[in-house]
Amino acid sequence: MKLNNITPDPISSEKKKSNSFEESKRESKLVVLQSIGYPFLCNLMENPKIDIFDKELFELYAREQWEGYTVNEGLFLFDQKLLPDFAFKIVKAHPDNSRITKNTSILLMEVQESREIKRIESKIMMEDVIGQERAKTKCKIIMKYLQEPEIFGDWAPRNVLFHGAPGTGKTMLAKSLSNELKIPLFLVKATSLIGEHVGDGARQIHDLFEMASGSSPSVIFIDEIDAIGLDRRYQSLRGDVSEVVNALLTELDGINPNQGVVTIGATNNPPLLDQALRSRFEEEIEFLLPEEGERLAILELYSASIPIEVDVDLKKLASVTSGFSGRDIKERVLKVALHKALSDDEDVLVWKHIEYALKHHKKDKKDPKGMYA
Numbered sequence: 001m002k003l004n005n006i007t008p009d010p011i012s013s014e015k016k017k018s019n020s021f022e023e024s025k026r027e028s029k030l031v032v033l034q035s036i037g038y039p040f041l042c043n044l045m046e047n048p049k050i051d052i053f054d055k056e057l058f059e060l061y062a063r064e065q066w067e068g069y070t071v072n073e074g075l076f077l078f079d080q081k082l083l084p085d086f087a088f089k090i091v092k093a094h095p096d097n098s099r100i101t102k103n104t105s106i107l108l109m110e111v112q113e114s115r116e117i118k119r120i121e122s123k124i125m126m127e128d129v130i131g132q133e134r135a136k137t138k139c140k141i142i143m144k145y146l147q148e149p150e151i152f153g154d155w156a157p158r159n160v161l162f163h164g165a166p167g168t169g170k171t172m173l174a175k176s177l178s179n180e181l182k183i184p185l186f187l188v189k190a191t192s193l194i195g196e197h198v199g200d201g202a203r204q205i206h207d208l209f210e211m212a213s214g215s216s217p218s219v220i221f222i223d224e225i226d227a228i229g230l231d232r233r234y235q236s237l238r239g240d241v242s243e244v245v246n247a248l249l250t251e252l253d254g255i256n257p258n259q260g261v262v263t264i265g266a267t268n269n270p271p272l273l274d275q276a277l278r279s280r281f282e283e284e285i286e287f288l289l290p291e292e293g294e295r296l297a298i299l300e301l302y303s304a305s306i307p308i309e310v311d312v313d314l315k316k317l318a319s320v321t322s323g324f325s326g327r328d329i330k331e332r333v334l335k336v337a338l339h340k341a342l343s344d345d346e347d348v349l350v351w352k353h354i355e356y357a358l359k360h361h362k363k364d365k366k367d368p369k370g371m372y373a
């Protein structure tokens with residue numbers, strides 16, 4: 001038997017390069033990959049779960065085998081070393097249709113990371129956010145900037161802090177901003193940026209800003225920013241938090257005003273923020289609890305989508321819900337009342353269902369920790 005008949009196909013590695021439409025001359029600044037798996041499976045092989053042990057080593061490994069490749073978003077790169085033919089999807093190439101060089105940053109989205117840094121798509125419109133006029137005005141400026149960054153020069157909006165009582169529309173407004181502009185919103189909970197190991201948090205922040213600038217125009221929304229932006233007096237209580245704050249300060253300063261990235265931080269508790277971090281936000285916008293007229297508008301907005309008939313005096317309800325947030329009105333009043341009506345097998349939501357919800361809300365408020373603590 002002549003084994004040497006089986007010669008390696010000289011074109012196969014060329015074929016692998018053919019993910020490009022044409023060889024690009026532009027240099028890729030950033031490539032974000034997502035591990036997909038083998039093109040097919042047989043009994044002998046399983047799709048391995050790719051977990052990055054060292055991001056810098058992975059980058060070297062990736063550059064070494066794919067240097068010179070042209071990358072286009074949505075297409076694939078195939079591993080040729082450790083896991084031959086294992087596929088990686090190109091989720092982001094910046095700029096698109098560019099060529100990987102020694103300087104290209106290559107990131108692999110970890111399963112965990114993609115959960116933490118969520119690219120949100122939403123259908124919420126800005127007019128659905130009732131009240132919060134100052135915040136909406138700022139968002140309109142941000143929208144203008146993201147559409148035409150050139151006209152703002154050095155005067156671009158960059159970092160804004162939303163603060164105020166829970167459930168008043170901070171996250172909702174940020175989502176509406178990205179929806180109206182059809183741009184990506186990178187939403188991250190600050191607590192998820194504190195890594196398990198020293199260095200994790202700082203790197204996650206770096207990756208977050210890199211991803212956002214790679215997808216610009218874009219908005220980064222850091223929720224519960226007080227969790228990492230803790231005042232230095234408290235930082236010693238929280239291990240690597242100061243390293244995370246420093247990373248955040250560096251990134252906030254590093255964003256070029258013409259880059260089209262706006263960072264919105266949100267907190268219920270601004271005085272807890274580190275002073276240096278707090279001063280990076282050009283504007284602090286307070287989200288207020290809705291006034292009576294706004295409560296009525298919120299009630300009208302949400303009761304319209306209740307799946308059964310609603311026969312309730314909404315004006316009266318607006319007048320008795322002073323101190324309620326938008327979230328309280330939707331979740332604790334309307335939703336609880338609807339569930340009560342449904343559980344009683346009734347097809348019209350009436351005042352007695354509302355009374356049931358209000359009674360329970362009042363009780364929960366009085367004793368928020370519950371009787372079991």
Ligand SMILES: Nc1ncnc2c1ncn2[C@@H]1O[C@H](COP(=O)(O)OP(=O)(O)OP(=O)(O)O)[C@@H](O)[C@H]1O
Nearest residue numbers: 128129130165166167168169170171172326327330
């Ligand atoms: N001003 C508002 N107009 C309309 N709906 C609102 C408003 N505020 C809150 N809601 C309703 O409450 C929900 C929760 O609001 P949201 O998540 O934006 O609050 P938040 O200010 O981010 O709260 P937290 O500080 O707890 O994160 C919204 O999805 C929306 O259904």
Ligand SMILES: [Mg+2]
Nearest residue numbers: 170171223266
């Ligand atoms: Mg929120």
